[in-house]
């Protein structure tokens with residue numbers, strides 16, 4: 001699933017292409033994408049509007065249109081946004097196209113087509129009318145962004161206080177921390193030297209500070225590598241991200257740890273396949289009864 005660095009990569013590539021253009025037409029080919037709105041309702045609300053800004057919140061792409069109209073797009077498991085050259089547009093959609101967008105010419109740039117493709121069809125687009133609706137949508141769904149200056153070791157510690165669930169589950173909880181998924185949780189915990197099964201509330205002040213650094217370092221490395229492609233994630237031009245080549249533990253079971261040489265192991269934590277070096281990330285001790 002695309003996580004913060006993958007969505008940020010798409011945003012960075014798309015923003016200069018779409019901002020300032022008019023969305024001439026949006027065609028929703030799969031009614032699941034716009035639920036609970038019917039495709040025609042969403043098409044009518046967005047068609048003809050100018051795209052003012054393309055933003056990101058957590059794993060959402062946020063399209064902001066004229067008159068304070070917004071679209072919160074989630075790529076879920078396998079969604080991607082692809083640029084479709086005008087010559088190709090009429091002939092054939094890319095495989096698994098769920099939504100077609102047609103953007104008008106602007107400042108000497110030709111009109112352009114985009115396709116939202118999604119083999120597994122879990123992606124969604126949600127219409128939000130007004131800044132207030134936008135803010136309350138995200139307030140109910142997302143915690144702080146890790147790049148927010150308020151995201152400190154102290155903040156993490158406050159989130160974790162009294163919690164006995166594994167620290168990895170906390171990292172994955174979008175309502176507490178926005179944008180971290182399975183890849184970056186594993187990589188952040190490894191960088192911080194913390195076992196994913198550690199009860200969140202049991203970490204020391206120093207460990208929370210290291211974990212905050214680990215989260216930011218892992219996400220930054222992912223953004224620098226323009227995301228990771230392990231399933232269907234692709235850039236706007238169809239190119240794949242390269243961060244999978246830099247994973248330190250994720251998907252590396254059986255390989256030696258780059259720090260200590262121990263064998264990386266796979267286990268299930270918070271219902272997700274999880275990769276750990278149990279030398280660099282010591283297993284929590286069992287409590288005496």
Ligand SMILES: [Zn+2]
Nearest residue numbers: 257260277280
């Ligand atoms: Zn190690």
